[in-house]
Amino acid sequence: MSEIQTLDLQTKRNARASTRAASSRLGGGFVYGLILPVAAALLYEAAFRAGLVQARLLPPPSRIAETLWKLAASGELLTHVIATLLRVGLGFGLGAVVGVLLGALTGSSSLARRLLDPTLQALRAIPSLAWVPLFILWLGIFEPSKIALIAVGCFFPVYLGVMGAIANVDRKIVEVGRAFRLSRLMLARRILLPAILPDTIVALRSGLGLGFMFVVAAEIMGASEGLGYLLVDGQQLGKPDQILAAILCFAILGKAADWLILVATRPLLSWQDSFARSG
Amino acid sequence: MLSLAHLDKVYGNGAHALDDVSLDVEAGEIVALVGGSGCGKTTLLRLVSGLEAPTHGTVSVDGEAIAAPHPAVGIVFQEPRLLPWLTVAQNIGFGLDHLPASERRDLVEEALLKVGLAGYGPRWPRELSGGQAQRVSIVRALVTKPKVLLMDEPFSALDALTRATLQDHLLALWEASQPTLLLVTHDVEEAAALADRAVVMQPRPGRIFADIAVPLPRPRDRLSPGFVEAKRAILGALDGSLSQIPGATGGKPAEMSAGSWW
Incomplete structure (x- = not known):
């Protein structure tokens, strides 16, 4: 008994030490990650102030911040951000739901895989932007065509990820479920679902990343609001500070959305060996 | 109690894994299936577990066919096969889903105590050592109180010291409910340490070669002459099973007892 207690204590100590290491690694990583961009911004700002650079095409950080602040203060920025987020949200939601469903279907049934997968793979080979003219003909130039494009972009990584995750579930673990006489439904719920969760989350994250990529494409091709519109507007009116402000917003939104998925799913993945590293 | 009658197993790819294997095991008996690789001992276990169906023949427990x-049949695999997303306690309670939560908790607590892992319930499987994980997987199978417990080389991945400890653990666990125990092993020492009977199998196709009684009282002293004798008997049969020309004996099991086998 005492041996086990000592062991127990030791493990607890180890666990605490590794948590400490992980948190300092995360915090440290955050600070380290900021060093390069902040230093570059300060350097450029200083060079600008010293009159060393012509800032007509590359405005200094202070002017970008000023533009951003003006856009935010007028409420304009919020309108654009909301428009963009709505498009990404709807398109990603649609693409991800269909992707998860079809991926689950082809992953779990070999008949469905043989029937559907070749066609879907062929469709995947088409660059998503090639659909744009067709979507505009079918769905008009307003929101539906944009959301359709984003949905198509988000669909494929999610579909592939979920299908692959199911195919990769360890047969030995499934056998444990069979040995305990789980029904097909319970096998799916108690074994397959938790087993594919990590890969599914990765698939959703890469799908969301593509969602932000395609929202830019959709908005550049014609929109009256959205961060992509700010980009085009900035180009046409010669306002590089506005373009950079919009790019900065994309970076922040994309990172925040990814972080949100990560944080929302963290409690579900605390069992994973590799979680600290992937976070 | 556990009865295997004329089991044949031919896999889809034509591999003939088992040929006319018949074996009767009494209630509470510990039988070790010993044999070289490819002799069909794991296949035999999978047929008894019902995870695979025999090509011919039947498996029955107390007269009830297992398809x-x-x-009534629990299985411990070669690897612990714990579900990594469940805590240790949840893993042990995996087969107790039909019970109310309080009863399940009590059974799991008791099980953890029995394998010396009290307090490990909230841990994740990844935090366990190989020996601890295998102990958890053994009680996961035992906690549902099966009449027959099947074990497929459960200690083969562990170091010798851990293995010997776990063998003692296993006997202590077995003592409590005394299930019929069918244990696949390639470790002659393990067979002699645990089994009432060692059934030696012969490969290509898998057949029973010899059935050796190990009539030693427990706890067994691994250095006693009787133990060494039993080990030598099993080892001798094992050598014999591998040196025979495949197919020449027609798969008739030879009756042998410790000491008079050669």
Whole structure:
């Protein structure tokens, strides 16, 4: 008994030490990650102030911040951000739901895989932007065509990820479920679902990343609001500070959305060996 | 109690894994299936577990045929096969889903105590050592109180010291409910340490070569002459099973007892 207690204590100590290491690694990583961009911004700002650079095409950080602040203060920025987020949200939601469903279907049934997968793979080979003219003909130039494009972009990584995750579930673990006489439904719920969760989350994250990529494409091709519109507007009116402000917003939104998925799913993945590293 | 009658197993790819294997095991008996690789001992275990169906023949427990996984039969695999997303306690309670939560908790607590892992319930499987994980997987199978417990080389991945400890652990666990125990092993020492009977199998196709009684009292002293004798008997049969020309004996099991085998 005492041996086990000592062991127990030791493990607890180890666990605490590794948590400490992980948190300092995360915090440290955050600070380290900021060093390069902040230093570059300060350097450029200083060079600008010293009159060393012509800032007509590359405005200094202070002017970008000023533009951003003006856009935010007028409420304009919020309108654009909301428009963009709505498009990404709807398109990603649609693409991800269909992707998860079809991926689950082809992953779990070999008949469905043989029937559907070749066609879907062929469709995947088409660059998503090639659909744009067709979507505009079918769905008009307003929101539906944009959301359709984003949905198509988000669909494929999610579909592939979920299908692959199911195919990769360890047969030995499934056998444990069979040995305990789980029904097909319970096998799916108690074994397959938790087993594919990590890969599914990765698939959703890469799908969301593509969602932000395609929202830019959709908005550049014609929109009256959205961060992509700010980009085009900035180009046409010669306002590089506005373009950079919009790019900065994309970076922040994309990172925040990814972080949100990560944080929302963290409690579900605390069992994973590799979680600290992937976070 | 556990009865295997004329089991044949031919896999889809034509591999003939088992040929006319018949074996009767009494209630509470510990039988070790010993044999070289490819002799069909794991296949035999999978047929008894109901995870695979025999090509011919039947498996029955107390007269009831086993065609699919059955509540009377529990299995421990070569690897612990714990579900990594469940805590240790949840893993042990995996087969107790039909019980109310409080009863399940009590059974799991008791099980953890029995394998010396009290307090490990909230841990994740990844935090366990190999020996601890295998102990958890053994009680996961035992906690549902199966009449027959099947074990497929459960200690083969562990170091010798851990293995010997776990063998003692296993006997202590077995003592409590005394299930019929069918244990696949390639470790002659393990067979001699645990089994009432060692059934030696012969490969290509898998057949029973010899059935050796190990009439030693427990606890067994691994240095006693009787133990060494039993080990030598099993080892001798094992050598014999591998040196025979495949197919020449027609798969008739030879009756042998410790000491008079050669």
